[in-house]
Amino acid sequence: MAGESLLPPLPNYGYKNMAKKKPVIEFRNLTFSYQLQEIPALKNINLTIYEGEYVAILGLNGAGKTTLQLCINGVIPNMIFGDFEGDVLVNGLNTQEYPTREMAKIVGMVFDNPEFQLTQTSVAEEVALGLENLGIPTVEMHPIIEDALETVGLDGLQERSPFALSGGQQQRLAIASALAMKPQIFVMDEPTSNIDPIGKEEVIAVAAKLNKEKHMTVILAEHEVEVIAQFADHVIVIHEGEIILDGTPHEVFAQVEKLEKIGLRVPQVTEFAYRLEKEYGVKVKEYPIKIDEAEQFAADTFKK
Ligand SMILES: Nc1ncnc2c1ncn2[C@@H]1O[C@H](COP(=O)(O)OP(=O)(O)O)[C@@H](O)[C@H]1O
Ligand SMILES: [Mg+2]
Known part of the structure; x- marks a missing residue:
């Protein structure tokens, strides 16, 4: 009959696999040099990150981890300038064309030093700040703030000064502030490097929760390979601005000699x-x- 396919229906496992593997971030031949720098901070980066992945970025100091992360939220090249060749797509949107302010709603980011990210006099105000910037009316903020603080385990501390919190709590507050904007992708730049061991575990646990329970794509620059082995499902190793390994934790950590040669642990x-x-x-x-x-x-x- 006209219009009716004679082919058998597609088996649905194919569809399922496709649904599972939706690319959310794509680097296409990206090379970037900071202004006045001759040597590129990133060279020929080709990388695909899929929805819901927990990605760990591993590399020595100066390898290019922060630069790579700043390309995801579009801060590079829109706010930090330089020579930018190639493309970065987030949800199919080109970071060079899409407004960075809008990209901030899709990509949340926290940095290594929690103190420097906090500016307000109470925990609740700290989370409210980003929502104000988004133009959310005050009456609608309350449940969003409560929800974000509960997710990171800071409920009950709304009135506390951010500066009276422990390092781990401060970093979780920075995460809550980013979380309130409901980003789909969470970028964390060595979020545990300036806090005590208990704080580290708390932050890592929250990152895992965002990934497993809230189904967010998490991209974490991290030094502790045991943490990566436990949580990540995709590991990227950067060395001198180039991706030298890209695979599952098992695939990457099996390259013991290669990693140790450049000074990284397994x-x-x-x-x-x-x-x-x-x-x-x-x-x-x-x-x-x-x-x-x-x-x-x-x-x-x-x-x-
Ligand atoms: N704002 C900047 N201006 C010029 N060079 C920079 C700037 N930020 C980083 N770099 C250089 O880019 C390279 C990659 O740095 P970075 O991405 O910060 O590495 P990582 O986060 O892995 O430590 C380094 O050589 C660093 O010195
Ligand atoms: Mg860095």
Whole structure:
């Protein structure tokens, strides 16, 4: 019959897979140099980040992690200028053409030093600030603020001065301020590097919650490889402005020699398996990256 397809219907697993893998951020041949700098801070970056991924960016100081993140929210090249070649697309929108103010509603960002991000006299006002900038009426702010503070575990501290909070609480407040704007993508630039160990765990747990429960795409620059191994599902390694590894945590951390050559660590359990292989000829099928995997690896290796 006319108009009716004679082909069998497509199996729906294909559709499901496609739905799962929706690109949200695409770097296409991006090369960027800061003004008056001869050496590009980023070179030939081609990268796709999919919706809902928890992406860790790993690299030495000066590798280009912050620069890469500032390209996602469009601050580069719209507010920080330089030589910008190639394209960055967020939700298919070209960052060079889309207004940075509007992009801030899609991409939330927190930085390494929580104190510097806080300016208000109370926790509630701190979260309200971004909403005021968005033009949200005061009556509508209350539930949004409550919700953001609850998500980061700061409910009940609305009236507290941000400066009376611990480092971990301050960073979670900075996250709540960004969260109130309901971004779809959360970019975190070494958010735990200036806070104590307990604060670090709190912040990492909140980042995981945003990803798992709120289904946000999280992009985290982070030094602690154990944290990356535990939470990330996509790892990017940048070295001297270039992406040298891009894959799952297992794929990336299996490159022990390559990582150590440039001065980056791998998780301790991975290092352990690597040494057993190199020094004792132990067969390693897949390098463990987490404790439970290491336990399994040890059980398989030493059973006999
Ligand atoms: N505002 C800037 N002006 C000029 N050069 C910069 C600026 N910010 C960073 N750079 C340079 O760009 C390179 C990448 O820096 P950055 O992205 O901050 O690395 P990371 O975040 O990995 O430490 C470094 O060589 C750094 O010195
Ligand atoms: Mg940085």
